[in-house]
Amino acid sequence: MxxxxxxxxxxxxxxxxxxxxxxxxxxxxxxxxxxxxxxxxxxxxxxxxxxxxxxxxxxxxxxxxxxxxxxxxxxxxxxxxxxxxxxxxxxxxxxxxxxxxxxxxxxxxxxxxxxxxxxxxxxxxxxxxxPMAAVTALQALQKGKINSGQKILINGASGGVGTFAIQIAKAYDTEVTAVCSTRNIETACSLGANYVIDYTEEDVSELEDRFDLILAVNGYSPISVYNRLLKSNGSYVMIGGSQAQMVQAMFIGPLISLTNNKSMKNILQRANQNDLLFLKELIEANKVKxxxxxxxxxxxxxxxxxxxxxxxxxxxxxxxx
Incomplete structure (x- = not known):
């Protein structure tokens, strides 16, 4: 072969x-x-x-x-x-x-x-x-303890993981703010994002909104920015991005979690048949594509x-x- x-x-x-x-x-x-x-x-x-x-x-x-x-x-x-x-x-x-x-x-x-x-x-x-991208998005949202009615920020919403994260988060009946470049705004909206931020026009660090759950999929923003954007008892999950972002999530995140009531975590996706079966159901229900x-x-x-x-x-x- x-x-x-x-x-x-x-x-x-x-x-x-x-x-x-x-x-x-x-x-x-x-x-x-x-x-x-x-x-x-x-x-x-x-x-x-x-x-x-x-x-x-x-x-x-x-x-x-x-x-x-x-x-x-x-x-x-x-x-x-x-x-x-x-x-x-x-x-x-x-x-x-x-x-x-x-x-x-x-x-x-x-x-x-x-x-x-x-x-x-x-x-x-x-x-x-x-499989890999959608399961990563699902496991990250679950690690962040996603619940109906939450306000969720997805930074890096246009790649494989990000596009699935928007849709899975909406399937949980949440309000999603997607961060992407200008050329991806239409895609993010079509996938169900309630609000879309063009990072070429607006600095995420200057947002006034506060979120229950933040996914950092790509790019780089200091973990201090995400800490400020989280509500009390909120969760931040780092999926990918620059090496600096990974190091901060691994070493600074746990320290922040110890000093306040916010959760700062990273995730390593693992293949899981049950997660894939759950996603299959969402896809066949036309909630994820x-x-x-x-x-x-x-x-x-x-x-x-x-x-x-x-x-x-x-x-x-x-x-x-």
């Missing part, structure tokens, strides 16, 4: 399209013929080996996962003798990041808990854009990575296989 191979850490130039043996499913696994995949921040970390601490999981000197790719959507081709959740012909989607990766290939053998049935109202390309910026073929994966790393994607970058 055709697959993308990585033998060393580096830029997208180290990615190679090659031929490898088609995998064989184990007793508790299913063999999936991959129809589409998508890019996430985790793919960039696995490719580059940065930040260096990530190599503790991905391989110290070279990638221990030869075939990258986390999010997939495809068709079950065969099942192991102990696999009972799926049948050949089932359309599925899932996140392989906790199960050895391997999504940038024509086939992958995965444990049953890595996948769920694909939403009936999505194409394979749309379904492949969902994927936003896809661009689609590339497997042969164009280097170009896809180069575009994704620029950080200006409006929604998800998808790979057809």
């Amino acid at each position: 055709k697959a993308i191979l990585t033998k060393e850490y580096g830029t997208p130039d180290v990615l190679e399209l090659g031929e490898v043996d088609k995998p064989m499913e184990k007793d508790n696994e299913v063999l999936v013929r991959v129809k589409a995949a998508s890019l996430n921040y985790g793919n960039v970390v696995l490719l580059s080996g940065k930040p260096f601490l990530a190599r503790m999981a991905f391989g110290l000197f070279k990638p221990k996962f030869a075939i990258p790719g986390g999010d997939i959507a495809g068709v079950v081709e065969a099942t192991g003798k102990n696999a009972t959740q799926f049948q050949p012909g089932d359309e599925v989607f899932g996140d392989l990041s906790a199960f050895g990766w391997g999504g940038f290939a024509e086939y992958v053998a995965v444990p049953e808990q890595a996948i769920v049935h694909k939403p009936t109202n999505l194409t394979f390309e749309q379904a492949a854009s969902v 994927p936003v896809i910026d661009r689609t590339y073929t497997l042969r164009e994966l280097k170009e896809a990575f180069n575009y994704f790393e620029q950080g200006h994607a409006q929604g998800k970058v998808v790979i057809t296989i």
Whole structure:
């Protein structure tokens, strides 16, 4: 089968399209013929080996996962003798990041808990854009103790995680303020944001509003700004962004939490089948829909990575296989 191979850490130039043996499913696994995949921040970390601490999981000197790719959507081709959740012909989607990766290939053998049935109202390309980004958004909102009626600020609302965060927050019946650039205002509004702030025209640090929950998805604002914008008993959750923002969330956030009644946290997304099933329900109820910026073929994966790393994607970058 055709697959993308990585033998060393580096830029997208180290990615190679090659031929490898088609995998064989184990007793508790299913063999999936991959129809589409998508890019996430985790793919960039696995490719580059940065930040260096990530190599503790991905391989110290070279990638221990030869075939990258986390999010997939495809068709079950065969099942192991102990696999009972799926049948050949089932359309599925899932996140392989906790199960050895391997999504940038024509086939992958995965444990049953890595996948769920694909939403009936999505194409394979749309379904492949969902798992990692949408689960990240859901887990961040839940870590921030989202509740109906809250005022929520999403800083970095136009990328993969941000576009899902807007919709999931609205599904909880909350008031959402989205922060994005001028070209993304229309998208944020179409996804249900009650208010949209153009960060090229308005400084978030000068807002007078106070929020019950703040998600910091991208970019950089000092944690002191988010602390000021939170209501008493409010929660701040850092998902991504600059290294300075990550360091502040990890080390300064807990200190702030100890000295007042606000919660300042960061989150590391983990693949979760139950979370994916919950999102499938929201999607089939037309409460959440994927936003896809661009689609590339497997042969164009280097170009896809180069575009994704620029950080200006409006929604998800998808790979057809």
